[in-house]
Amino acid sequence: MHTTDTGVTAETTTTPATEGAKTSATTVSATTPGQLRVIKRNGTVVPYDEGKIAVAMTKAFLAVEGGTAAASSRVHETVAGLTEQISATFKRRMxxxxxxxxxxxxxxxxxxLMRGGEHKVARDYVLYREEHARLRADTKQSEADSKYPSVKVTLADGSTAPLDMARVRTIVSEACAGLTDVDADAILDExxxxxxxxxxxxxxNTSLVITARTLVEKEPNYSFATARLLLDKLRTEALNRLGTATSATQEEMTEVYPKAFASYIKLGVRLELLAENLLSYDLEKLGQALLPERDLQFTYLGLQTLYDRYFIHTEEGVRIELPQVFFMRVAMGLAIEEENKEERAIEFYxxxxxxxxxxxxxxxxxxxxxRPQLSSCYLTTVPDDLHGIYGAMQDNAMLSKWAGGLGNDWTPVRGLGSYIKGTNGKSQGVVPFLKVANDTAVAVNQGGKRKGAVCAYLETxxxxxxxxxxxRKNTGDDRRRTHDMNTANWVPDLFMKRVFEDKEWTLFSPNDVPDLHDLYGTAFEERYAEYEAKAAAGEIKLAKKVKAVDLWRKMLGMLFETGHPWITFKDSCNLRSPQQHVGVVHSSNLCTEITLNTKAxxxxxxxNLGSVNLAQHVVDGKxxxxxxxxxxxxxxxxLDxxxxxxxxxxxAARTSNMRHRPVGLGLMGFQDAIYKMGIAYGSxxxxxxxxxxxxxxxxHAIESSSELAAERGAYSTFEGSLWDQGILPIDxxxxxxxxxxxxxIEVDRSQTLDWDGLRAKVKQQGMRNSNVMxxxxxxxxxxxxxxxxxxxxxxxxxxxxxxxxxxxTVVNPYxxxxxxxxxxxxxxxVNDLKYYEGSVQKIDRIPADLKAKYSTAFEIEPRxxxxxxxxxxxxxDQAQSLNLYIGxxxxxxxxxxxxxxxxxxxxTTYYLRALAATSTEKSTIETGTMNAVSATAPAASSAAAAPQAAPQAAPVPKACSLDDPDCEACQ
Incomplete structure (x- = not known):
């Protein structure tokens, strides 16, 4: 079918647009008042000519009905009538x-045409318009692409072919779709x-990704665009290996994802990367449940992190997972023993x-x-015998191999100079064994995914x-140093009281005071005083008196100098433990948030850990x-x-986990949540x-665990627990x-929810998990x-x-x-923020309310x-991994x-992040490099020593490296 635009070209001048018309910069050079005019697609304005409309409709009718004499006669009469109706409509409007x-x-x-009953002609007319709109868009696209020199690309087989600019532009356009202040042409041009x-x-693809990535510091939304560009590379890599497609755009993934998912599960099982029981799922149903649009939620850092560390890959290093496939695989693994496993897998996904x-x-x-090792943290107590010590080392190695973060309680091991009856000799103390534990953690690197990570705890x-x-000092005998292992003080309340009261403190070897390890609260204080009296009377030979304040100062000094040992509190962990009826909490874990009983x-x-994204649950500021x-x-x-x-x-880990069934629900995005609420952190x-x-x-966590208990049964040691006694964490x-x-002690105890009702529910239904948070x-x-x-x-x-x-670069989008x-x-x-190392406090034109809202960690008072x-x-009911920032x-x-x-x-507390009061003048700002690193920013998992002087230029401050095991071992 053929038709024409209902207008002609003319010279142009300026005219206002009227009802239903788009504003144009052009018009006819000679028109009379009251005349109708038509704006063409190229911007020119011409007189309204109903003859052009008649010609266009006549061609449409003849294309449908043919050119016989009878048809021509009917067409002529019909078109004349329809043309008159159209003209009358416009004249009536204007x-x-x-x-x-x-x-x-x-x-x-x-x-x-539709109102006149000419449906076939109308349909052909619509299809014609759509086709020509597409052709015009392609022509415009070709004209735009012609500004780029033709490039030949090398294909996987070594052959060359012209770069498909139409596809490149589609990928870039999709990457920028729906993002404000993001320019697709800026990415493409560079x-x-x-x-x-x-x-x-x-x-x-790398060129596109790097280009978009460099724009993030000017507009945070480019981080989403960069992630979407990276997705194209990920799709090509995975789909080629799965044999589903050679590549796909985001729009095409709606159709491709279900096929790729089924292929992935079958290939993963065949390559022995996935468990065979995943084949028992209805793969078609799960594939149809995938939501491709959720790929668009990733920032560049998020997607790159998944690609680098999480996606399952073949022996050759080829990633065969895509984001939604990855989430569904995890969901399937967690739902495999559910009765209605497809529905639960979709819910989890x-x-x-x-x-x-x-x-x-x-x-x-x-x-x-x-090997579904899904748990995060393991806590062990090391016994005071050689067989038990090296058994604990073996346990560390096996647990670390499968991605577990470790916390070891070393307090029972006798001290330096203590008597060994079996050999009639004296002990070298706990430190040499800690050196072996340190080297074991380094040697077992979790299959190359990350270094092993362990924390040693010792009572004060x-x-x-x-x-x-x-x-952790860098000086002294290196045989008595553990440069790779974390350490933490397990501090009794009595020691803190002695610090406050400026009293003396006595050090013992645990083989002389064996029951102190299992005592806490007033029982510990009474027994400790008895042992001090025995030491004073000479009944305990290996003992040492120190001033509590002096030891406290050394603890803080080493914490500042080396970042270790962390300070954690034994009595608050035990006195508030729901499980104190069946054991003692002897340590925390690698990241100081887990407080569970251990027995040598x-x-x-x-x-077993997981975290609620608090920012996602703040809606309209609430x-x-x-x-x-x-x-x-x-x-x-x-989690259960x-x-x-x-x-x-x-x-021993299975025994403990099945007996008590602890889980640890946490949160993340607290800072984002208060940004969304317009609240400053220091308020x-x-x-x-x-x-x-x-x-x-x-x-909700306690209620959910109780409801699970009603469905599945309470954990085996519930009877006698604080839960069973109606004592919740707040109590x-x-x-x-x-x-x-x-x-x-001074603790706010305000509450707002119906805790009495929840206590009654827990007492009646029990708890599925001994610990929940x-x-x-x-x-x-x-x-x-x-x-x-x-x-x-x-x-x-x-x-x-x-x-x-x-x-x-990462920039705060809020x-x-x-x-x-x-x-x-x-x-x-942007340059001011670089100059002041990410701080807004010294930028004069930023208002005071924003300075308060965007105060950084070292600018917020620790209180x-x-x-x-x-x-x-x-x-x-457990603890929180709490870093303390002190400027x-x-x-x-x-x-x-x-x-x-x-x-x-x-x-508990976790890392101390401390900055000493030093600064330098900076003389230049434009460094010409995005990746410059400030020497003034302490690595987030390094020692908290005073920073070095800053360089003269003003580079972007650097945060922690994701290759640091402490950044992810427990998360």
């Missing part, structure tokens, strides 16, 4: 004349300048892929594989504690409690499933939100207050979901991140959008971090902060 766009004219032609004849297709909740790294690594009364404090040679405590409840109900079920599905490399409002949000999480604070005395660091899973990690304040508003693919709203975001602001943590701790650090600040942490009832 009796004084006006301008109509060509598309409006053609719309009216379609409508008149990327094309970097291409050359013979470039590989993979390098074409929808939660994970929404980013509302994320399982921990070991679960993401191993769910659905032949141990005779070797002073040497223990020195383990009997029980290795295990915890916490969406209904959504939170739904998320937690599914999350707790997923881990216990039964988990692969246990050590039998009473943020402390209150920490309280109320954790109260809601606690309530157990009373036990801590009674033990310490009111002068040594723990806040892990979440460094890598927070990166995956694109939010701030855990409960951390913003590290810096602009900095460099590192992963296995290199370094790249700050950028607030500055844009106030007209303050420009290249000068706000401690107060918020105290409010959370009252709701948590302009000195001995007094450290002393006050850590005393306050104990005084506010915290169970």
């Amino acid at each position: 009796p004084s004349g006006g301008t109509i766009h060509i598309e409006d004219v053609q719309d009216q032609v379609e409508l008149t 990327a094309m300048r970097n291409l050359y004849d013979g470039v590989s297709l993979d390098d074409v 929808q939660l994970l892929s929404s980013f509302d909740y994320m399982s921990s790294t070991p679960t993401l690594f191993n769910a659905g594989t032949l 009364w141990h005779i070797d504690v002073e040497e223990f404090l020195d383990l 040679n009997d029980e290795i405590a295990v915890c 916490l969406d409690n209904a959504k939170l409840e739904k998320t937690i109900k599914t999350a707790v079920r997923m 499933n881990v216990i039964d599905i988990n692969y246990y490399s050590v039998e 009473d409002e943020a402390v209150e939100f920490a309280d109320r949000s954790m109260e809601a999480i606690s309530y 157990s604070i009373k036990k801590l207050v009674e033990s310490r005395g009111p002068n040594f 723990a806040i892990a660091p979440t460094a890598t899973i927070a990166n995956i979901t694109g939010v701030s990690q855990s409960i951390e304040p913003t590290y810096q508003n602009l900095y460099v991140k590192s992963n296995l693919s290199g370094e790249f 700050l950028v959008h607030d500055l844009k709203d106030r007209g303050l975001w420009d290249s000068v602001m 706000w971090i401690v107060d918020a943590a105290s409010r959370r701790q009252k709701w948590i 302009e650090a000195n001995g007094k600040k450290l002393d006050i902060t850590y005393r306050m942490a104990w005084f506010r009832g915290l169970k």
Whole structure:
């Protein structure tokens, strides 16, 4: 069928648009008032000519009905009548004349044909318009692409072919779709300048990714665009190996994903990468449940992290997973023992892929594989005999091999100089064995995925504690140093009281005071005083008196100098433990959030982690409690499933996990959540939100575990637990207050929910899990979901991140959008942020309210971090991985902060991040490189020593490297 535009070309001048017309910069040179005019697609304006409409419709009729004499006669009469109707319509709308766009004219032609009953002609007319619209778009595309020089690319087989510019433009357009302030042409123009004849297709994608990545510091939305460009590479790699397709655009993935998913499961099983039981699922049903649009949620860092670390790959290193396939694989692994496993797998998949909740790294690594080691943390007690010590080393190696983070309680091992009856000799103490543990962790690197990671705990009364404090020093006898292992003090309340009261403290070897290890609270204090009396009377030979304050100062000094040992509190962990009727908490884990019972040679405590994305549950500036409840109900079920599905490399771990069934539901994105609420981290409002949000999480987590108990049965040691006694975490604070005395603790105990009703439900139904909550660091899973990690304040508003693919800039999107709203975001602001290392405090044109809201971690007073943590701790049955940031650090600040942490009832602290009061002048700003690294920013997992002087240039500050095991071992 053939037709023409209903208009002609003419010279152009300016004219206003009228009803239904688009504004044009052109018009007819000679028109009269009251005349109708038509804007053509090229912008010219011509007189309205109904003869052109008649010709166009006549061609349409003849194309449908043929050119016989009878047909021609009917067509002539019909077209004349329809043309008159169309003209009458426009004259009625604009009796004084006006301008109509060509598309409006053609719309009216379609409508008149339909109303006149000429449906076949109307249909052909519509199809013709669509085809010509496509041809015009292709022509425009070709004209646009012609500005780029032709490039030949090298294909996988070594042959060359012209670069498919139409596809490249589609990929870039899809990457930018729906993103504000993102320019597809800017990416394409710069990327094309970097291409050359013979470039590989993979390098074409790399050029696009790098180009988009460099624009992130100017507009955070380019991070999403970069991720979407990276997706094209991921799709090509996976789909080629799966044999599903050679490549696919985002739009095509709706059709491709289900086929790729089924192929992936079958190939994974055949290559012995996936468990054979995954084939028992209805793969077609699960494939149809995949949501390709959720691929668009990733930031570049999130997607690159998945690709580098999480996606399953073949022996040759080819990734065969795509994001939604990955989430479904994890969901299938967690639902495999459910009765209605397809429905549960889809439920789990929808939660994970929404980013509302994320399982921990070991679960993401191993769910659905032949060795589903899904648990995050293992806690062990090392006994005081050689066979037991090396048995503990073997346990460490086996647990570390399958991605577990380790916490070892070394307190029972006798101290340096203590008598060994079997050999009639003297012990070398605990330190030489710690050196062996350190080297074991380094040797077992979890299949090349990451280094093994372990933390050694020692109680403050141990005779070797002073040497223990020195383990991470870079000076001294290297045979008595552990440069790769984390260390932590396990501090009794009595020691802290002696510090406050400036009294003496006595150190013992545990073989002389064996029961102190298992005592806490007033029982510990009474027995400790008895042993001190015996030492004073000469009945205990190996003992040493020190001033408690002197030892405390050395603890803080080593913490500042080396970052270790961390400070954790024995009594608050035990007095508030729901499981104190069956054992003692002797240590925490690698990241100090797990507080579970351990027994030498009997029980290795295990915890299974996952985190709610709090930012996803803030809607319209408020916490969406209904959504939170739904998320937690599914999350707790997923965590409980881990216990039964988990692969246990050590039998004592299975024994403990099956007996008590602990899980650790945590949170991440706290900083994002308060940004969305317009709250500054260092404020009473943020402390209150920490309280109320954790109260809601606690309530729903406990309720969900109780409901699971009603469905599946309570855990075996529920009877006699605090739960069984009707004592919830909020109630157990009373036990801590009674033990310490009111002068040594101050904790807010406000509450807002129906806790009486929940107590009754728990007593009636029981609990499925002995422990339900723990806040892990979440460094890598927070990166995956694109939010701030855990409960951390913003590290810096602009900095460099590192992963296995290199370094790249990260900028705080909330700050950028607030500055844009106030007209303050420009290249000068970007340079100012670089100059001031991500801080807004010294940028004069930023308003005071934004300076408060966007204060960085070192600019927030530590008391706000401690107060918020105290409010959370009252709701948590385990602990929280709490980093403390202290700017302009000195001995007094450290002393006050850590005393306050104990005084506010915290169970544990994690890393100390400290900056000394040093700074330098910077003379230049434009460095010409995105990847410059500031020497003033302390690595997030390094020693907290005073920083070096900054370089003269103003590079982007650097945050922690993802290759650091502490960043992900427990998350």
